[in-house]
Structures are given as structure tokens and as C-alpha cells.
Amino acid sequence: MEREELYKFFKSLDRSLFMDNEYKEYAHCDNAFPIGYGQTISQPSLVYSMTEKLKLDKDLKVLEIGTGSGYQTAFLAEFAKEVYTVEIIRELSLKAQERLKKLGYDNVKFKIGDGSQGWPEHQPYDRIIVTAAAGRVPDPLVEQLKPGGRMIIPVGERSIQNLLLIEKKDDGTVVQENLEPVVFVELKGRYGWDR
Numbered sequence: 232m233e234r235e236e237l238y239k240f241f242k243s244l245d246r247s248l249f250m251d252n253e254y255k256e257y258a259h260c261d262n263a264f265p266i267g268y269g270q271t272i273s274q275p276s277l278v279y280s281m282t283e284k285l286k287l288d289k290d291l292k293v294l295e296i297g298t299g300s301g302y303q304t305a306f307l308a309e310f311a312k313e314v315y316t317v318e319i320i321r322e323l324s325l326k327a328q329e330r331l332k333k334l335g336y337d338n339v340k341f342k343i344g345d346g347s348q349g350w351p352e353h354q355p356y357d358r359i360i361v362t363a364a365a366g367r368v369p370d371p372l373v374e375q376l377k378p379g380g381r382m383i384i385p386v387g388e389r390s391i392q393n394l395l396l397i398e399k400k401d402d403g404t405v406v407q408e409n410l411e412p413v414v415f416v417e418l419k420g421r422y423g424w425d426r
Contacts, residue, residue: 232287232310240309241279246272249300249330268320270416272300273362277413281383282306284396284410285358292353294375296346296418297362301327307360308336315339315353317346319419347422349375356380364392364415368407369422378403385415 247258249272254264263271281303287293287310298304298318304327307314316339318324324343331339342350348371349359355377361384368386376382378401385392394410417423 234283237279237283237306237310240306241275244302244305246275246302248334249302249305249327251326266300266323268323270299270320270323272302273415278303278306280411281360281394282310284383285360285381287311287358291357293358293360294350294353294356294372295360295362296349296372298324298327298341299362301330303360303362304331304339305334305336308339311338311358313338313340315342315350315356317342317344317350319343319345345420347371347418347420351375358382359384361385361418362415363418363423364389364413365418365422367422368395368397369418371422373397373399373405383410385413389417390414 247255250258261274261276263274266272289312291311292313293307293311295316298316304316321343328341347369354375357377357380359382364385376399378399380399382397385394387393392413394413396408396410398406
């Protein structure tokens with residue numbers, strides 16, 4: 232994935248296609264907005280940045296945790312070979328499936344369930360992206376990441392998190408790098424925040 236290609240796609244994708252409430256008219260703004268069920272659509276600049284850090288190409292299999300509106304999923308589908316995306320809220324997943332089908336993406340598989348545990352049936356994944364904040368990095372996601380793979384995940388407190396880039400080396404060792412402070416909605420499920 233060349234940066235120019237990503238930027239061109241970023242500028243051409245109409246975010247309003249992924250919004251269906253009173254915030255739709257503000258889709259062009261670089262802000263996160265509510266999409267219902269306590270969830271949000273991320274600001275475009277962050278979606279762009281996270282996608283860029285994944286270093287996608289057409290040979291890669293990607294796991295996305297948190298389908299949400301499907302906006303980030305469209306970026307993954309455009310630049311990867313296969314996308315497996317998990318959403319815990321049924322209504323959001325069904326809407327995202329409809330939107331992505333309309334856009335012509337046939338390389339996305341959807342699951343409704345606890346994304347914090349990944350999607351073990353299709354592991355290992357070359358790339359993993361988590362679009363909700365975890366209190367810690369979920370072990371199953373690290374296990375499902377292929378050696379040589381990269382994962383992007385926000386980790387921290389409820390009020391603010393660090394966006395982490397996690398790389399699994401060919402020998403299985405895991406290294407992580409802090410990218411930037413972010414605020415995401417809470418990851419639901421077994422590896423979400425402790426209650």
C-alpha cells in the first residue's frame with residue numbers, strides 16, 4: 232500500500248455513507264461522532280493514521296475487532312486480501328454488512344460476538360486492528376497474530392489510552408511501541424475492562 236493510494240482513497244471515501252443519524256451532515260468534520268448503542272465512528276485522520284501504520288498489502292489477512300459503522304473496515308477491505316471483522320452489537324454489524332456490500336466489498340467476513348477473544352477459527356492473522364480501548368492487551372489477540380505480524384490497539388484507562396503498535400517477531404517475541412494518546416470507547420467482552 233503506497234501512501235499516495237491510501238491518501239487518494241481517504242479523500243474519496245464519503246464518511247456520510249457510514250452515518251445515519253443527526254450527525255450525518257457533519258461527516259466531513261475531523262471528529263468522532265456517536266453512531267448509537269454507546270459507540271462512535273472515529274475521526275477520519277485517526278482511521279487514516281491507524282491504517283497507514285498497519286502497512287497493508289493485497290496478500291494480507293486482517294482481523295478487525297469492532298466493526299462499528301464499517302468505516303474503518305472499508306479501508307481494510309480496500310488494501311488487504313481478506314478482512315475478518317467482529318462486532319459485539321448485532322444491529323451495528325448488520326448495518327455495516329449492508330453498507331460494505333453496497334460499496335462492492337466481497338472480501339470481508341463478519342462475525343457477531345466477543346471480539347476481545349479474536350476469531351480463532353481463521354488464525355493466524357497478518358494484521359490485527361482493535362477499534363475499542365482495552366485495559367490490557369488481550370492474550371488471544373497476541374496468540375492469533377502471525378510471526379512477522381503487526382497489531383494496533385488502544386490500551387489504558389477509561390479516560391485516555393495509548394495507541395500501541397505491537398509487532399510479533401519471526402521468533403515469536405513481542406515488542407510494542409507507543410504511538411499517540413487517544414480516546415476510544417470501551418472494549419466489550421471477556422478482555423474488556425474489569426468491572
